[in-house]
Amino acid sequence: MAKIKDVAELAGVSVSTVSRVLCNGPVSDKVRKRVEAAMAKLDYRPNLAARRLRSQHTDTIGLIVSDIRNPFFTAVSRAVEDEAYRNGMRVILCNTDEDPEKEAMYLKLMREERVTGVILAPTRHSAAALDTESLGFPVVMIDRTPAQGDGDAVVLDNRRAAAQLVEHLLAAGYRDIGGLFGNTSSTGAERHAGFVAALDHAGLPAPARFVPPSVEAAEAAVSAWLAEPDRPRALLISNGIFMLGAVRAIKAAGLCLPHDLALAGFDNEVWTGLIDPGLTVIEQPVDEIGRSAMAMLLARLEDPARSHRHVVLQGKLVPRGSSAPLRQ
Amino acid sequence: MAKIKDVAELAGVSVSTVSRVLCNGPVSDKVRKRVEAAMAKLDYRPNLAARRLRSQHTDTIGLIVSDIRNPFFTAVSRAVEDEAYRNGMRVILCNTDEDPEKEAMYLKLMREERVTGVILAPTRHSAAALDTESLGFPVVMIDRTPAQGDGDAVVLDNRRAAAQLVEHLLAAGYRDIGGLFGNTSSTGAERHAGFVAALDHAGLPAPARFVPPSVEAAEAAVSAWLAEPDRPRALLISNGIFMLGAVRAIKAAGLCLPHDLALAGFDNEVWTGLIDPGLTVIEQPVDEIGRSAMAMLLARLEDPARSHRHVVLQGKLVPRGSSAPLRQ
DNA sequence: CTGAAAGCGCTTACAG
DNA sequence: CTGAAAGCGCTTACAG
Structure with missing residues (x-):
């Protein structure tokens, strides 16, 4: 050439x-x-390799998520890529499957690529242990947030969102509310905290179960729960992947929404509005999350010394038939 | 560093x-x-940039699809990335939105990256005009196929799959069958051909409509069609995106599946099994498509002289309630 | 098995 | 505004 x-x-x-x-x-x-x-x-x-070597800037950002097939990450990724190309940068996409080893490997790869920066949905492991400063490039976290709470991040107000769902269910007349949460991410922990706080405030118990991040795990957990004699009257489901498992379990148990069981959860995926009687969900501003993360990264590159910040976005309650008011 | x-x-x-x-x-x-x-x-x-420059191999492949948010491409992309990383290669992902200009731009970018090869879902424009040989790197097409029929490609047997759906509907007793197809890709054209052939064979008319690739366009087209006095008794829908629009239109029209209208289409997305009464679809072997495309690319790199080939994969009919036998 | 030298294709000071 | 030279960080023959 x-x-x-x-x-x-x-x-x-x-x-x-x-x-x-x-x-x-x-x-x-x-x-x-x-x-x-x-x-x-x-x-x-x-030849971009030559240009990158000589000029010492790669105009490349890394995007590390758990699984691009999770619709939340699909949407965020698309937004990040659009923003990146618009700014003359390209993105390297990596899937960790919540595996800290894969994550560590990809983080090493990012160093070899000499990326300009990384947008990362940390696994629970790295959220706890990752030293964002020592990586050699700036990192913006999305969806999950490190335990210490420092670093740049774009997250949903998970506590508030979960509390909002609980309050909605309470207002609809439900009292016996159970919650299903992920056991690997800070997101699950925060939503659980909001769930507990809202029920506490109402003087009600907050029965919760925790499962690994898969449709199958959620389906099994919900099936088992629904088979118990003192099963809840309403269920709060912590994300879109679990929601799928929950709906399958409910169908398999032959239960009718919301007559036998009310349901409310996270992520306004296309199908939640399609299945009868419609699923009540918190919609996340996915495009805004992607755009904000990219904007934060660019701002950080512009001014490496600026103080760290968390952008906390609010979810939007989309009420549907699955949590229709209880009629005595 | x-x-x-x-x-x-x-x-x-x-x-x-x-x-x-x-x-x-x-x-x-x-x-x-x-x-x-x-x-x-x-x-x-x-430093990978230095290594790439000196060694003259980038171990990078480009993956160009219309939109990563289309679940078909989401799944294929994930399979491609897994295979790529397994072979020590990284992938650059691009979304064309079916826009030939974006596609041309990304193809130029691929040259600047000196990619080892590209996996491409061509827009209708490039499927017709793209000279795969002159690009400077090998290309494997997926999903769509160039008009001339040469080059390497991994595709579904679209004619057969569409015919299979028609035969299924005919066997269920439906006669008045309409079809909705995309107007931008070879996929839509091939599925239309299979649709026409199967109905021809049965001595029946094959009313068809063509729309641009968006949920909204499909919804509008189906809404309009269903409002006509001589609307079809069954609908064949050419892809998962259109299926979403069709279901919305059907709900809006207050029609009941399959009582008022039978429905069958493509792409076994999670929600098609969830909404009542279940949607009959052709399931595409998405993982296999991704893996095969990567394998073809590696084989081509191994032996640039080997003859071009098309891998044609069969879809799998997943019959559900939306096409239940017609009861007179 | 080890080292010195050249060079991949650019950009970046430095002169003019 | 233009050119000659150095050098980014590696790998790759070529000697020994």
């Missing part, structure tokens, strides 16, 4: 001059035209 | 030797240990 030297020879100029037209440096119009003609003729495309 | 020279100095060897332990070249055990100790001490990580 043609290189800068070929272009220079064809145009009768030095490589420096070709480089200048590439980077919009000061070049006379006449020369610029000639160089551009040569580039077109040779179908020249600059 | 530490570079190879720092490691060499600390270990008291030449940079060549450090490079050799990096690439598992021939090095004495004693020296290797010393170098590894120096690397660990300096927390050394090789």
